[in-house]
Amino acid sequence: MRGIIAFILRLLRPAIYPMERHLIRLDEESVDPDPIKQFQRLFNEAVRAKFYLAESMALATASKDGTPSVRMVLLKQFDSRGFVFYTNYSSRKAKELADNPRATLLFHWPEMHCQVRVDGTVEKISAEESDRYFSSRQRDSQIGAIASPQSDVISRDELDRSFEELKRAYAGKEIPRPAHWGGYRLKPSCLEFWQGRAARLHDRIVYELQTDGHWTIKRLAP
Numbered sequence: 022m023r024g025i026i027a028f029i030l031r032l033l034r035p036a037i038y039p040m041e042r043h044l045i046r047l048d049e050e051s052v053d054p055d056p057i058k059q060f061q062r063l064f065n066e067a068v069r070a071k072f073y074l075a076e077s078m079a080l081a082t083a084s085k086d087g088t089p090s091v092r093m094v095l096l097k098q099f100d101s102r103g104f105v106f107y108t109n110y111s112s113r114k115a116k117e118l119a120d121n122p123r124a125t126l127l128f129h130w131p132e133m134h135c136q137v138r139v140d141g142t143v144e145k146i147s148a149e150e151s152d153r154y155f156s157s158r159q160r161d162s163q164i165g166a167i168a169s170p171q172s173d174v175i176s177r178d179e180l181d182r183s184f185e186e187l188k189r190a191y192a193g194k195e196i197p198r199p200a201h202w203g204g205y206r207l208k209p210s211c212l213e214f215w216q217g218r219a220a221r222l223h224d225r226i227v228y229e230l231q232t233d234g235h236w237t238i239k240r241l242a243p
C-alpha cells in the first residue's frame with residue numbers, strides 16, 4: 022500500500038512541484054557564496070527528483086564572425102574547475118570553439134521553475150581524462166563515436182555500414198578513444214541563477230568572477 026501511495030505521489034510530483042518551489046527564494050544573503058556549491062544544491066535536487074535528463078544543458082557557441090549556434094549536450098562532471106561535456110572534436114561546435122572559446126551553458130529544470138546560465142571559456146580536457154571517460158562508455162557508444170563524423174553530411178546507409186564494419190573490426194578487442202573525440206571543460210566567469218516567483222517578480226542572482234579570484238553577487242531585475 023505504501024508503495025502504491027509513493028508511486029502516485031511520484032506521478033503527481035511534476036504537477037505539485039512548482040507550487041512547492043514558489044515558496045523558495047534566492048537572495049543575496051542566503052545563496053552560497055560559492056556559485057559551484059549553489060549549482061550543486063540545485064543540480065542535486067533535480068537529480069534526486071529524477072527529472073528527465075536533469076544533466077542536459079544547452080551549449081551556445083559562436084563562430085569567428087559572431088554567428089551564434091546552440092545545441093544540447095550532457096553534463097558529465099563539474100567542480101570548481103568547471104563544467105565538462107564530451108563531443109566530437111571535428112564537429113561544428115568544436116570548430117567554433119577553436120575559433121572562439123567563449124561559450125554559454127544553459128540548464129532549465131521546469132519542474133523547479135529554475136534556470137541557470139553559465140558563461141565562460143572552454144578548453145579541451147586532458148587526453149587522460151577523455152580516455153578514462155571513453156573507456157567507461159558502452160561499447161556501442163564507443164563505436165558510434167568512431168563511426169560518426171559528427172556534423173558532416175552523411176547518408177543513413179553510410180552511417181550504419183560504418184558502424185557495422187567497426188563493430189566487426191573491434192569484436193573481442195578493446196576500443197581505443199579516437200583522437201577526434203573527447204571532453205571540453207567550460208571554466209565559468211559568470212553564473213546566473215533564475216528562480217520563478219509569483220507575479221513574475223522572479224529572482225535573478227548573478228555571480229561574477231573578479232580578477233583576484235573572488236565572486237561578487239548581485240541581483241538583476243526580472
Ligand SMILES: Cc1cc2nc3c(=O)[nH]c(=O)nc-3n(C[C@H](O)[C@H](O)[C@H](O)COP(=O)(O)O)c2cc1C
Nearest residue numbers: 074077092093094095107108109112113114115172
Ligand atoms: C538531450 C541531448 C543530449 C545530447 N548530448 C550530447 C553530448 O553530450 N555530446 C554531443 O556531442 N552531442 C550531444 N547531443 C547532440 C547535439 O545536440 C548535437 O546534435 C551534436 O553535438 C552536433 O552539434 P554541432 O553540429 O552543433 O556540433 C545531444 C542531444 C540531445 C537532444
